[in-house]
Amino acid sequence: MDGDAEANNKENKNDQEDDILADHEIPHISKRKITYSTIKSSPFLAQQGTEQVRVPNVIVLVGLPARGKTYISRKLCRYLNWIGIKTKAINVGDYRRSACDLDNSEHEFFSPYNLKGTQIRDDCARRAMEDMGRYLQSKEGEVAIFDATNTTRERRQMVIDFCHAPERDPKFRVFFVESVCDDPKIIEQNITDVKINSPDYKGRMEAEQAKEDFMKRIENYKIQYEPLDEDDDYDLSFIKVINAGRSFFVHNVAGHVQSRVVYFLMNIHLSPRSIYLTRHGESEYNRMGRLGGDSPLSENGMKYARRLREYFEKENVRDLRIWSSQKIRAAQTASFLKDLAAHTEFWKPLEEIDAGICEGLTYEEIASRYPKQFNDRDKDKYHYRYPSGESYEDLVARLEPVIMELERQSNVLVVSHQAVLRCILAYFYNVNPSELPYVKVPLHSVLKLTPVAYGCNAETIPFNIDAADTHRDKPANLSPSRSVDEALATLPKRVVGDRKPPTSNNPPPLS
């Protein structure tokens, strides 16, 4: 019997059984219709549909200006969202900028003796907090990051009182992340990298003038700064990040989210380096339009591997590590470069997404054998799990240790596969789940990522070597009654192999 009927039979069988099973019936889409339990890819992934009572967390940044608070907020926000914990960062400075006219960005505005300035700033903080409260209360998200200096005990108490207000149920958990820095080099670098070009100064002052004004702003804050203290703040939960991660003081961590935050903060670093991402060279299966499998490189693929090596010979990367999947096509590609690297390692978690019953099939074969599966996948490609295989969501769970290790390392070249690179890029570019499975990662090109300021500089190095196109966009027609042709409307051009005769809408196959 055909695949879908098989899958359906299983579902019907379940229905007949004792409704004890109703809560863990396992459709191929990991989005579940059940009450409070769901399949978790990993302890760290908050899977969609889980109605487990999750306590909302507020992460409160603390520190003088130019201590990396916004850098931490954005990076943390990106990481938490990627592992499935819906997070939003709220920068009080943004509120202040929209509340005041330009004249007020100069350092006197921030003096504690400037009553009007203080009033405006308090008001902005309050409005930011209310937006944050709404975000969490409505369950739009689970974690809010409150990015402001929060340098006085009074201000911090205001945040705590807001989070623990009697009408809140459950109360928001509060975790402070304080960045403490007395290394003048780091501070100066911060100011040069991000402050001089900030909306506060850009186009309004010369760089030198901006720097001076900013230093005075810092002095104004210092007057009232009350750092977190293990005795005076004994009942609070917090981490002090000291000198950009040289030391940490961690106090009273409560709950899963806080422990993940601590783990993440202790693994990131600021040293300059580059991350290179590439797929394996074109493989035999790529040419045939077949999914998955373990086929070797084609001629073109070999050509790419050789050119890749030439590229890295020129790049002359210091202390390069190569991480490759263990599939033949990736291992072959990586092996061309191994003597250029300090270390070459082959990792199981870098393997392509497991297509389960669809391994080795072409899209046409899937569309005709398993039309319902094919349809379900188009409807929700991120959560769809191939029967006996994986979903993109599962991929993210298995890639989390890889991302953590990438954060810890210096120069790394990752040789992997389409779906895996989509997940990795989603981490660096904050791509949301509905777009992640459609990120373009063409064969035979290298993406070079270099962290800079608050984000990542991305450089695509094309190699101009022919390759099969393996990218399939989301088709227009998602209804279960669509024809096979409609389902295959966005199929990429094929290089070799038989294919259904093209309709007028489909481009002819390459010879």
Next chain:
Amino acid sequence: MDGDAEANNKENKNDQEDDILADHEIPHISKRKITYSTIKSSPFLAQQGTEQVRVPNVIVLVGLPARGKTYISRKLCRYLNWIGIKTKAINVGDYRRSACDLDNSEHEFFSPYNLKGTQIRDDCARRAMEDMGRYLQSKEGEVAIFDATNTTRERRQMVIDFCHAPERDPKFRVFFVESVCDDPKIIEQNITDVKINSPDYKGRMEAEQAKEDFMKRIENYKIQYEPLDEDDDYDLSFIKVINAGRSFFVHNVAGHVQSRVVYFLMNIHLSPRSIYLTRHGESEYNRMGRLGGDSPLSENGMKYARRLREYFEKENVRDLRIWSSQKIRAAQTASFLKDLAAHTEFWKPLEEIDAGICEGLTYEEIASRYPKQFNDRDKDKYHYRYPSGESYEDLVARLEPVIMELERQSNVLVVSHQAVLRCILAYFYNVNPSELPYVKVPLHSVLKLTPVAYGCNAETIPFNIDAADTHRDKPAWETSTENAIVLCHSPW
């Protein structure tokens, strides 16, 4: 063509290719014959055969007596070994006990003014360090844990000098783990739990007397104690564990091993709780002797699930969490108990080992279709990876987050599968890789683990419901291809 020939063909094909491939030929045994690269299950697993240059690490405990140093040493040692980093804990107190006669266990021995005592203790520390040096230098292991008070800067400098001695290449990395505690309740509990019964006192003094003597021993150490300090010890790498984990001060972490150690220490806790481990009830495939698959519970399995529920009704566990694999047989079992639990969660990492091409087959079918595979698996069951499937080593990698989360949680019931439970038990019982795949985990019984002192109290609760026996011991001699079928003794 039969499975092995297929696999062999692939290997031959690889041989014919450019020897560029020689370094990443991928046999079904994850032990590799290649030079410096190997398949890693995870960044955290140090796979066997990897000749990657690994820097030896020495973890040096620091702290007054009864601060949990030996507890930390043993737990850390167990965890690092489980994730594949060969580790050995060296307790200087053991050296001292074998060096001295019994009279010298009393507190005056530890006074800094007792010259003879001091000399003996210095000598023991030195001998312990030398054993540690040999262990690391010979590459017998990667990490050594130096468990002693190390309370003076002088003693710590001695350890650093030893590790950085000019003739060492590479030098041993040093990481200090200091346990600081000023909560009298915790200290008192420690003394009661582990000190009174230690060889120093057992059978020689009454409990009260032992406690008093021990408190005086602590006072002797306090005289000279110089805690680690972020300014004076700026160039060192260390973590201060404060009041059994309420706070931590982490300074200058260098390298992968140290960052894993920090992560682990920040996730363990001392609060009492129990971990319950069970397999799913007997499934249809179990009765047929088939591997893997996703079959539902049999009659007996249903019976077990019902009795399991009755057991937990009686246990009345506070705030119980149930973690189950998503396979039907496990989910069915767990569902009988779900209203007894605070949370029920289904986890992909708890799924049974993926038997790849052998999924759904019986042992006889595997022995006849893939005799070479069958043989290879018996030779090295821990590292053997089913083609298109997994190895026990891969299982450990995927279970590492589960173990970390188990450490963080309180009362948990894990409903899973044979191979998975073997890995989890290996973690709690320090079972080595050659024995891990043969740990007995019969169907229809619950194992209740309760942490106590330095280890775990284990209680097996049998349910006396018939079940298929799915345990296959290592055959007495290597199965050659001819003997494979003969030696495939199925248990029913």
